[in-house]
Amino acid sequence: MAKTYEPIATNTLGSAAASVTFSSIPATYTDLVLVQVSKITTGAGTGTLQINGDTASNYSNTFLTGNGSTATSTRNSSTVIFTGDASNSDLQTSIYNFQNYSNTTTFKTVILRSNVTGSSLSAVVGLYRSTAAITSILISQNASTTFIAGSTFTLYGIKSA
Amino acid sequence: MPILGIMASSTSGASAVGNFDSIASASGTGSSGTITFSSIPTTFTHLQIRGIGRTTATGAADTTLRMRVNGYTSAYPLHRILGNGTAASAYGATTEVYFQDVVDVATNSATSNVMGAFIIDILDYANTNKFKTFRALSGTDNNGGGTIIFGSGLYSQTTAITSITLEANGQNWTTTSNFALYGIK
Numbered sequence: 001m002a003k004t005y006e007p008i009a010t011n012t013l014g015s016a017a018a019s020v021t022f023s024s025i026p027a028t029y030t031d032l033v034l035v036q037v038s039k040i041t042t043g044a045g046t047g048t049l050q051i052n053g054d055t056a057s058n059y060s061n062t063f064l065t066g067n068g069s070t071a072t073s074t075r076n077s078s079t080v081i082f083t084g085d086a087s088n089s090d091l092q093t094s095i096y097n098f099q100n101y102s103n104t105t106t107f108k109t110v111i112l113r114s115n116v117t118g119s120s121l122s123a124v125v126g127l128y129r130s131t132a133a134i135t136s137i138l139i140s141q142n143a144s145t146t147f148i149a150g151s152t153f154t155l156y157g158i159k160s161a
Numbered sequence: 162m163p164i165l166g167i168m169a170s171s172t173s174g175a176s177a178v179g180n181f182d183s184i185a186s187a188s189g190t191g192s193s194g195t196i197t198f199s200s201i202p203t204t205f206t207h208l209q210i211r212g213i214g215r216t217t218a219t220g221a222a223d224t225t226l227r228m229r230v231n232g233y234t235s236a237y238p239l240h241r242i243l244g245n246g247t248a249a250s251a252y253g254a255t256t257e258v259y260f261q262d263v264v265d266v267a268t269n270s271a272t273s274n275v276m277g278a279f280i281i282d283i284l285d286y287a288n289t290n291k292f293k294t295f296r297a298l299s300g301t302d303n304n305g306g307g308t309i310i311f312g313s314g315l316y317s318q319t320t321a322i323t324s325i326t327l328e329a330n331g332q333n334w335t336t337t338s339n340f341a342l343y344g345i346k
Contacts, residue, residue, distance in 0.1 A: 004343065005181035030186075030341060031211055062300060062307035064244025071251075073244030077305045097298075099213045099278040106337050109213060109278040111300050111309070123244070125300025125309045131274060158211070160341035161183040 003159075008032075010154040013147055016041050019140035020153045027102035027133050029157030034096040036139065038151035040086045045143035047083035047094070051108065051128045052136055058129040065122040081126035084114025086141060088148075091117050101134040108134055179346065184208075186341040189334025191217070196334065198342045199324040203287035205344030208322070210283070212340040213276040214266030216329040222271040223301040223308050226279065227259035227328040230293070230316050239263050239295075239314035246307055259328070263312025265299045269335070276337060277301035286322040293322060 008029075011020050025032065036047075049059075057078040064073045065085070076082060086092045094114035101108060108128040115121050128134075139153060182205070187196045194216070201208070218224050229237075240253040241263040252262065266277035279299035286293055293316040300309035316322065327340055 004183045030339075060302050060304040060307075062244060062246045062302050062309045064242065064249055064309045064311070066242075066249070071242065071244075071249035073246055073249045073309070075246030075305075075307065097211070097278065097280060099211065100276075100339055103337075103339075105274070106213065106276045107272075107274040109276050109300070109302065111278045111280065111298055113298060113311075123298060123300070123309050123311055125278065125302045125307055127275065127302035127304055127307075129272075129274075129304060158181075158343070159183060160186040160211075160343070 005156060005158050008155045008157050010152065013149050013151045015149050016146040018146045019138055020147065021136060021138045022155045023136040025135050030100060030160040031158040032098040032101050032134070033156040033158060034137065035154045036092065036094040038086070038092050039148045040088050040141060040145045041148050042088055042145045045086040045141040045145050047086055048140050048142050049081040049083050049126060050138040051134055052130070052132055054130065059126065061124055061126040063122060063124050065120055067120045081110065083112060083124060084122045085116045085120045087116045087119065090119060098134055104131050104133055106131060182344045184342045184344050186339065189336050189338035191336045192333055194329035194331065194333045196327040196340050197324065201323045201325065203321050205287070205346055206285065207345040208283040208286045209343045209345060210281040210340065211343065213278050214338045215276050215335040216266060216268050216332040217335060218268040218330065218332040219270045222268060222303045222306050223265050223277060224268050224330045225262045226264040226266050227261040227330055228264065228281065229259055229326045230322045231320060231324055233316065233318065234258055237314050237316065239312065241310050241312040244309045260295055260314040263310055263314060264297050265301050265308045265310050267301045271301065271303045275301065275303050283322060289319050289321055291319060292317050
């Protein structure tokens, strides 16, 4: 029986890095799942997502977050996809789902949930306004900070019948 | 690091094969509003439905997917936490006759090519000693509008789940809509 859910690539940072990129992603799966377990080197930040090296304003997102006392929702249009809070004291764990990432008919929607232990829980829907198949994914921070060494990023592929 | 009980299936080695299996998939036709997964085997522990959806509705840019299991038409208790880009809200109901208003998909009033995305987990679906719990993460972003939802629901029967219908809230699924059912051991 062929594997349905399998790892494509993993990146455990050997030293601090400003971003992590998965490239040459094969188009042979139905969905992609990216699992991130990380901290940043200074203060607090917010992760961002870039697809296919596209630096134009083709991204937007709707954000829902709770911090233990209040729940809020925000939106970013024609900017970037924000992917959740980051911290230098607590782990950020995020699971991104890129649904039907390789079809060339629709824009790409990513849904993810992200936690920073002890401070926040978020859910995000992001839109990449392109019909191109996703072949590369870049995870970074919008602040002047970096992911610490030991942060892990693993990309999986899921194949439907 | 097992997450949702599924990541363990992706570890290397022979034991990884067959722990997260594709059961069936379907696409919208543009002329039908119902996707049905039937004759679901009871050989897995959990089910997961993953997909992208867009209905032929007009008006709002997004709408709800409606789910039923085993053709059950009585109440599905449910809760959700929703963000619409400006505010977060919570909602619960005990008398909904679908698992609805907790899974968001796009409509034909959204920008062309925009799709909603969703993941629905159905936990311990074949267990005949307890009721079945659903949970979902879904959302649609339309660059200037959108909805993100955490949802949960209950099938208040001990019967194993052998069929699932996914309805386009009274409209049809576009041909760009795709649905996939997976079993997790």
